Amino acid sequence: MAAELSLPAEEAADGGSQQIRDALREAIVERRLAPGTKLSEADVGKLFKVSRTLVRGALQALSYEGLVKVERNRGAFVAYPSPEEAREIFAARRQIEPGIVTAAARNAAPSDIVRLRHLLAEEQRLTGQRGRDARRAEIKASGDFHLTLAAIAGNSIMERFMDELVARSSLVIALYGQSTASSCGHREHEEIAAALETGDAEKACRLMLHHIDHIETDLDLRPKNGIDLREALAI
Template identity: 70%
Template sequence: MKTAAVTLEDTVDVTTDYIRDNLRDAIVDRRLAPGTKLSEADVGALFKVSRTLVRGALQALAYEGLVSVEKNRGAFVAYPSPEEARQIFATRRLFEPGILREAARHMGPLQLTQLRHLLLEEGRLMAERGQTARRAEIKASGDFHLMLASMTGNAVMQRFMDELVARSSLVIALYGQSAISSCGHQEHQDIVTAIERGDLDHASHLMIHHIDHIEADLDLREKKGSDLKEAFGL
């Protein structure tokens, strides 16, 4: 008797959210570069699922601005323009000081300890070498901002911050020039110290300076196109 083919959908609870989250992590960790094609067939084969589930995951990522879907061409990891990049960081400058102040209102010894533990892990990863350690350091840097948002207890703020951090990571992958782009570890420490002292004005100032510092390391100049001879120095 012929048996039906067994896919990952049959053995594991693979949902659209599961696929979206895994693709999202790969984009945020910079394992998937901007412009990478995400064909429904290839993603479906990778997760051993139907194209229907894949399509839903790609649509969700497109809604977050992490994937672009082009008619007759398919889906690609988003390739934000320099102007989009500026808008993302302008939004963070407006938004994150408010998150910081709201988080501080709910912050006690336990929450401060959690932030300090995260900073210790971030520092440890900075001392390691290799591409895997580098990706983990980048993730830990983003997690600092996400942890502050989680401490507000405001689900809307958390979702918004999640999208901003993800889109910032994409921008840094494209336009970042040095390790500074992964977020200054010392700047994170200074922000937490100011919160501990109850000096929220200074903490907010440090947060804006920190975001300025990340953006300043980006090369957002418009690139002039070249022909074949110019591209190969002929």
């Protein structure tokens, strides 16, 4: 019933709850777990061979970043963002990302540019491939571009905000994206990186805003009513 969830067995210094959180998060962001999927505490616990206590902690954590919706006495579900939420997510990105790229343009060291270039190359490579796994990896790489920008910008708080927004965007695209093409225009990422390389913050900013617009334009934020039905039964 539950999708396959690899447990990487990589132990961090923090509690085992963190590992569950990370595994679930990755599965959600990479869209292996569909929005609306129920995450039963007992089931997840059995998968990871831990008690419900730890699972609860992980689910609660994920609910704080909006990836999981917990309903009292009903359980946890992979978030199923409404069109309204989707709009808010992208509105938030439009408010936040210009500041990020501006700061990134100011801070970027040559090594940062290299890092970005590597990401873009990887993304490019994956674009050429076929198959579900390649698509997943591409989704991840595409998100990582934005997250790397946030890291370069050098404000860990903003970075965390972006983390949440990118993850939730992935859910939204999974639900409302219509173009068969990749999640994000890869070409636009390249242009942004180029602007950053030349230190042209203003241009990078503008490109980023266009980029976000393009992503959102590709969404079909419904009149669909099939969604509501499904939401009613799944959530």
